[in-house]
Amino acid sequence: MEQSVWSVPDSEANEMAGSTxxxxxxxxxxxxxxxxxxxxxxxxxxxxxxxxxxxxxxxxxxxxxxxxxxxxxxxxxxxxxxxxxxxxxxxxxxxxxxxxxxxxxxxGTSAGWWRAYSDQYAYHFDQYLSLEATARSITIFQLALIPGLLQHPEYRRAMIRIADPALSAVDVERRLELAARRQAMIAERADALRMKCLLSEAVLGHKPGGRKVMAEQARYLADLSTRPNICLQLVPLDADDHPGLVVQSFTLLEFPPLSSRNLTEPPVVYVEGYEGALYLEHASVIDRHRRAIAGIEQVALSESDTRQLFSRIAEEYRA
Incomplete structure (x- = not known):
C-alpha cells in the first residue's frame, strides 16, 4: 500500500488524510x-x-x-x-x-482514521475510503449482497468468515470495528451526506450466517430506512426489463464544491471485483451509470413499500 505523502516545504512535511x-x-x-x-x-x-x-x-x-x-x-x-x-x-x-x-x-486526523485498519482491507480500498469520507452523495446498486455501509454486525461477521475462514478472532473484531466506524461516520454526516441504495431483492434471498442473522439484517435495514439521509429501495425479482439486468454492482460518489474556489470534483464510479477495483471518472461513463440508476429507479419499490417488505421478511426469517 502506498504510504508516501505530499511533502510541504520549509520543514512542514505533514501527513495528509486520504485523497482530499x-x-x-x-x-x-x-x-x-x-x-x-x-x-x-x-x-x-x-x-x-x-x-x-x-x-x-x-x-x-x-x-x-x-x-x-x-x-x-x-x-x-x-x-x-x-x-x-x-x-x-x-x-x-x-x-x-x-x-x-x-x-x-x-x-489529529492527519493519517485518515481508517489507516489504523490498513492491515484489514485490500490496498485498493484505501482510496475508496478517502473518497467516501468526503462525498456529499453516495448511490449504490447491489445485486447479491447487502452493501457494507448497511450490514448488521452479525451479517458482516458471517461475510468475513466466508471471505477468510482462517482469519484470527482479533482480526475479525478489527474488521467489525472498521465497519462500525464507517457506519457511524455516515450517521454523523447526516446533514452533509445523502445515501441512496438500490438493492436487488436477491440480496435478501442469500443467507450469510443463517436465518437468524438474516432476520436481524432485514430488521436493521427497516430501521435504517427511516433515517432522513438514507433512501433504500428494493428491485423486485419479477420487475420488467431494466438496466440492472446488465450492469454489475457499483457505487457512484459525488462531491461538494471546494470550499474556497469555484471548482467541483467530478463524480467517481467505483466497481469492486474479487481481485481489485476500478475507479471510473470519464464523463460518458458517469452518464451511462446515471442513466442506469434512473432506469433501475423506475422499477424499484417505493421507500415505504421497501420498508414494509424488510419488516415482512424479518418476520418470515424469525418464523
Missing part, C-alpha cells in the same frame, strides 16, 4: 497542463526527478512526496507563464492542499 478534494483537483489540473503541453509522464517525471508512476499517482490525486519548488518546475516545463491565471490557479490549489495538511495535523 483539493488534492484530486490539483492532480487533475496538472494532468491537463501536461497534456496541453504535449509532455509525457516520463518526461515530466524526469524533469523533477520522480518516476512516471509517481507522477501518475499525483495526477490521480493520490499522495506522493513533492515540494513547492517541484510544482513550480513542472509549471515551467509545461510553459505555464509566471505570472498567469493558470499558474495562480495551480498554486492556489497547492496552498489549499497545504492548509488541509496543517489543519489535519492540528486536529
Amino acid at each position: 478534494l483539493p488534492l484530486r483537483a490539483l492532480g487533475r489540473l496538472l494532468r491537463g497542463h501536461r497534456m496541453g503541453a504535449g509532455k509525457s509522464q516520463l518526461a515530466a517525471g524526469l524533469h523533477i526527478e520522480i518516476s512516471p508512476q509517481t507522477l501518475g499517482r499525483m495526477e490521480d490525486g493520490q499522495k506522493i512526496k513533492i515540494s513547492t519548488v517541484q510544482i513550480g518546475s513542472l509549471l515551467d516545463f509545461y510553459r505555464i507563464g509566471n505570472p498567469s491565471a493558470e499558474r495562480s490557479e495551480v498554486l492556489g490549489l497547492w496552498d489549499e492542499v497545504k492548509q488541509e495538511v496543517r489543519a489535519a495535523k492540528r486536529n
